[in-house]
Structures are given as structure tokens and as C-alpha cells.
Amino acid sequence: NAGVTQTPKFQVLKTGQSMTLQCAQDMNHNSMYWYRQDPGMGLRLIYYSASEGTTDKGEVPNGYNVSRLNKREFSLRLESAAPSQTSVYFCASSEEVAGVDEQFFGPGTRLTVL
Amino acid sequence: SQKIEQNSEALNIQEGKTATLTCNYTNYSPAYLQWYRQDPGRGPVFLLLIRENEKEKRKERLKVTFDTTLKQSLFHITASQPADSATYLCAPVSGSARQLTFGSGTQLTVLP
Numbered sequence: 711n712a713g714v715t716q717t718p719k720f721q722v723l724k725t726g727q728s729m730t731l732q733c734a735q736d737m738n739h740n741s742m743y744w745y746r747q748d749p750g751m752g753l754r755l756i757y758y759s760a761s762e763g764t765t766d767k768g769e770v771p772n773g774y775n776v777s778r779l780n781k782r783e784f785s786l787r788l789e790s791a792a793p794s795q796t797s798v799y800f801c802a803s804s805e806e807v808a809g810v811d812e813q814f815f816g817p818g819t820r821l822t823v824l
Numbered sequence: 825s826q827k828i829e830q831n832s833e834a835l836n837i838q839e840g841k842t843a844t845l846t847c848n849y850t851n852y853s854p855a856y857l858q859w860y861r862q863d864p865g866r867g868p869v870f871l872l873l874i875r876e877n878e879k880e881k882r883k884e885r886l887k888v889t890f891d892t893t894l895k896q897s898l899f900h901i902t903a904s905q906p907a908d909s910a911t912y913l914c915a916p917v918s919g920s921a922r923q924l925t926f927g928s929g930t931q932l933t934v935l936p
Contacts, residue, residue, distance in 0.1 A: 714867075743923075752828075752913065752928035753868070768923065800867050810856065811917075813924060815867030 712736055714816035716801050722822045723791045731786040731819050733801030741804045741811065742784035743768075744776060746797040747818075753800065759784055791823045826851045828927040830914060836933045837904055845899040845930045847914035854916035857890055857897050862911045862929065871912075872899075904934045 717732045735742065744756040745768075755768030757776040765776050773795060775787045784803075788795060799819045804811040829848045837843050847857070856875045860868035874881040874890045874897065881888045887900040897916075901908050911929040 750928055753924075753926040755923055755925070758923060769925075802867070810873055811924075812858070812870045812873065813868075815869070818865070818867055 714801055714803055714814050716799075716816040716819050718819060719817065720820045722824065723788075724824050725792060727791050728787065728789050729791065730788075731799055731801075731821075732783070733785065733816060734783045735801075735803040735814070736782065737803060737805070737814065738781070739803040739805040739814075740781070741806070742778065743802040743804075743813065744774070744784070744786045745800045745802065746770065746795075747800060748797050756786065756799075791821075793823045795821065796823045797821060826925065828852075828914065828916060828925060830912075830927040831930040834931040834933065836935060839905060839934055839936050841904055843901040843904050843908070843932055843934070845912050845914075845932065847897040847899065847916075847927055849895050849897075849916045852895070852916050852918060853892075854918050856917050857888075858915045858917065858924065859888060859897075859899050860913040860915065860926075862913060868913055868926075901932075906934045906936050909933045 714735045740761045743758040745753040747753050754770050756774050759765045759778040762781045777785045801816045802813040804813045827850045858873045859871045862868040872888045874888045885902045889898045911931045913929045914927045915924040
């Protein structure tokens with residue numbers, strides 16, 4: 711039982727390049743999330759998916775797109791990377807039980823945009 | 825706008841003492857509040873949840889309180905150990921959304 715996995719662990723891009731961050735969970739959770747974490751800013755929600763086939767914007771969606779490929783996988787795409795997107799990206803998943811969503815996080819992807 | 829404030833400074837305490845971390849929120853009416861622990865280079869890990877109708881919740885050496893009048897949650901670690909050193913994040917959740925909004929965290933260091 712791997713929980714939430716993310717690839718790659720590290721990535722360096724040049725401004726304008728594109729890339730996709732991959733996330734998968736094996737807990738059969740309906741909800742999945744993408745966050746970014748910057749020093750002093752805490753975790754900020756980029757996009758989330760409440761169930762397979764649905765996605766919604768979070769607090770900071772500009773410059774990103776997402777795909778909920780199936781129940782297990784939720785990818786985050788940067789079409790044209792900018793230095794402001796240098797951050798640590800976390801994927802998470804959850805399943806509502808008794809009105810509560812405890813989120814399970816992946817190990818993160820450290821992205822640097824030059 | 826909604827705002828979450830945690831201890832702005834890092835917190836250093838001596839081993840064996842009780843650590844108390846503060847989470848204040850404004851423009852929120854959270855149905856419950858979650859606390860997470862984050863170690864360097866890793867994702868957050870869920871610790872405890874407390875609902876608006878609960879004053880206090882305990883789990884082993886951890887205790888969380890929730891005062892909806894003060895709009896504050898306190899997170900206590902009793903008999904602290906160096907292994908408790910980490911960043912602790914609070915996340916109030918409003919009844920209208922399941923999305924979590926995190927505070928920026930408090931970095932706790934327990935000195936041996």
C-alpha cells in the first residue's frame with residue numbers, strides 16, 4: 711500500500727517550457743488535490759477533484775491545468791512555466807468519512823523554473 | 825477575507841516541557857479544524873481533528889482545544905521529545921466547503 715505517489719521528485723525547467731506532474735493514489739479515494747507550498751505562505755490549493763471526471767479551481771489556479779485521468783490518477787500541467795511557479799508541489803487524496811476529510815499527502819515535487 | 829495565523833516565530837522548548845502552538849482564524853466559521861505535522865522534505869501528515877461542538881480532544885501526548893468565541897485553537901504536546909521537532913499546520917474547515925485552507929505553520933524544535 712504505497713498511499714500517494716508523485717513523480718518526478720525534482721525538476722528544473724527553463725521559462726516557457728511545459729511539464730506534467732503525475733500523482734497516483736491506491737486508497738480508492740474519491741477526492742484528490744494539488745497544492746503548492748512556498749516559504750512563509752503555507753500550502754495553497756491549486757485545483758481539486760471531488761470525484762472522477764470533475765475538477766474545480768482552488769485558490770491559485772492561474773498557469774495550471776489538471777486532468778483527473780481515472781479514480782487513481784490526477785495530473786497537474788504547467789503549459790508555459792514561469793519563475794513564479796518555482797515551488798514545492800504536493801498532491802493529496804481524501805475520502806469523506808462521517809463528514810470529515812482527512813487528507814493524505816504525497817512526498818512532493820520540487821520544481822525550479824529558471 | 826479569510827485569514828489563518830499561527831505562531832509567527834519558531835518555537836524552541838526544552839525536552840520534557842509542554843509545547844503550546846496557537847492557531848487564530850478570522851472571517852471563518854469552521855465546522856471543524858485539523859492539525860497536521862510536516863517534517864522537512866516531506867508531505868504533511870494528519871494528527872488530530874476537533875469539531876466546533878468539542879472543547880477538547882486528546883490523542884496520546886497531544887491535546888487540541890477549540891474556542892469558537894475566541895476563534896482560536898491551541899495544540900499542546902506534553903512531555904515533549906526531540907522527535908516532536910517539526911512544523912505543525914492548522915487547517916480550519918468551514919461547513920460549506922471540504923477544501924482545506926492551511927496556516928503557514930509553526931516550526932517547533934525540542935532541545936535535548
